[in-house]
Amino acid sequence: MKSVIPMDETYAQRIWRLFKRDRFAFIGFCIVIVFFIVAALAPFLANDHAIVRVADGSVSFPVFRSLEPIEWRFLLYVPLAGLVYGFRGPLFLRVGRGLWIVAGVVLLIEFALFFHHSFNDVTNDRTLPAAFKLMPPIVYSPIETSPDQLVPPSWKHPCGTDSTGRDVAARLLHGARTSLAIGFISQSIALLVGVSVGGMAGYYRRWVDIVTCRFIEVMECFPTLLLILVVVSLCDAANNMIIIMVVIGLTGWTGVARLVRGEFLRLVGQPFPQAAQALGAGDLRIIVRHLLPNSLGPILVTATFGVASAILIESSLSFLGFGMQAPTPSWGDLLSEARKYIDFAWWLAFFPGAAILITIMSYNFVGEGLRDAVDPRLRVK
């Protein structure tokens, strides 16, 4: 019989192969990717500034004028990350070598952004005359009000408008950024805390473990949403987004910590950490370079579910009115507005609700698919 499984596939390759076989997980993964692209390109998909404008014999790109510094950062840092990733060799070496280059470029970008002024001009390219102009697919910005209030979905406004005449489709697209940013950054915080705390508990065991476990149990006694509400209401509303990210992250790490602790307890019992120790590796090196890579699969699975739950928490917060501040679009905020007009303006509730549903479902499918793929008990083939 001919074996169809290549013998020399790496761990990542085999996970990907097993993952792809789960149809729902794969569809979920594609949807997540689409949401990513939409979120990344939101200013180019929904904006009242033209992408390209030719007038009076000169070419301009007005869309860039509408970008906030944070969006500039995003646009510039993503290729930078790709560049760093492109270095040859193991990840740790790559980061080590690339660090100086990255630091230099980051400084340069930050220096430029220091002098950058967001124009946020009211000029609106929809009505401005031009020899040629390429507008984004949705020609409204998410914060732009108009007299067309509570208009049902039409060709002009594919998802209708809200009570101040803002285009719901534009707000949805830009809201995807808020949701994804909160989901990922808060989960990164949760992972950082959870992996460090759980890793310490699992590696050092004894009293470190006992103290950590009791602390986790205390943390898990607090109702998360209530805790977040208290912290958010105590904090300055101006940088609400950062506060929400930090708070969701700092309340969501317990699951990760428990998981990492369990994984480490299992791995420390195997001979290879001792072999590393016999080679002269210190505790930190054993934890970071030997144990952590071996528990990456399960960590990734929890992180995926965590992103979904963080998005859901943010939506709940915004719905309750403790989330994003007024002009920043967020899916939960859109829903909370929809409540007032729910008896006739169905589109206000339907589209953001569907967006939340599809995103959460996609993440959960991806998480389940990953969980099955990394589960050693299911490794029949």
Place this chain on the structure above:
Amino acid sequence: MRSSFLSVENLGIEFGPRDNPVKAVDGVTFEMAAGETLAVVGESGSGKSVTALALTRLVAEPPGRYMSGEIFFQGQDVLKMPPSKLRALRGKQIAYIFQEPSSSLNPVFTIDYQIREAIELHRPDVRDVRGEIVRALETVGIRDAATRLGDYPHQLSGGMQQRVMIAMALACQPQLLVADEPTTALDVTIQKQIMDLLKDLKRTSNMAILLITHNFGLVSDFADRVVVMFRGKIVEQGPTAEVLRNPQHPYTRALIECVPKLGQKQHRLRTIDYAEID
């Protein structure tokens, strides 16, 4: 200051509750000269592995406790070293090979990466790391080493994995190689290959080798001297030929008789009668 290469004096290591401890190693004293091959022989649980691990203070505390004794390696008291010096000692001067190569290698990294780590840790001044890795793999008899660099441990056979472990240990050019039952997890033909490899290494380098085994068969044509351990104590030590020809202690005699001999019809191998020894 001790002048010898390695000297262990009155080493005592305990496990378990303080009021009723298990004395894994109990007053062990032996010496090793530079370049010498010493075999520590004994049954499971006789304290040979714990003794070997203690040489670089690898017995975890807790659960282990160093109750007494001194270990001098080239004049330095190992048990009094600060952690940073211990780390510099491990791998660089005293390297280990363990029993189960399949689980002693990190399953998620390529062999290239793992040998690289050993070199990174102790020889940061090496320029041509890749060349050094290939050389280490060729020393242990892996042909076409350059093409095997990207392999993961699970893609190699047990014998190959053990060769990689030995290559890792050799990469830092240690003065003492501790081989803790290096062939126990391997089948007999591979066992012979690995022992032949160790013999070659012994001949070509002036590295001292401490071989831990329960098999007297491996010892006879390998070790210069033998230490026989029983229940945490050394019951007999001396030049290999002498101990094999004329064992003094009843346990040593029993252990030698445990090895099946070719051409002899024996229905049942002799088991050790503890009452007779105590």
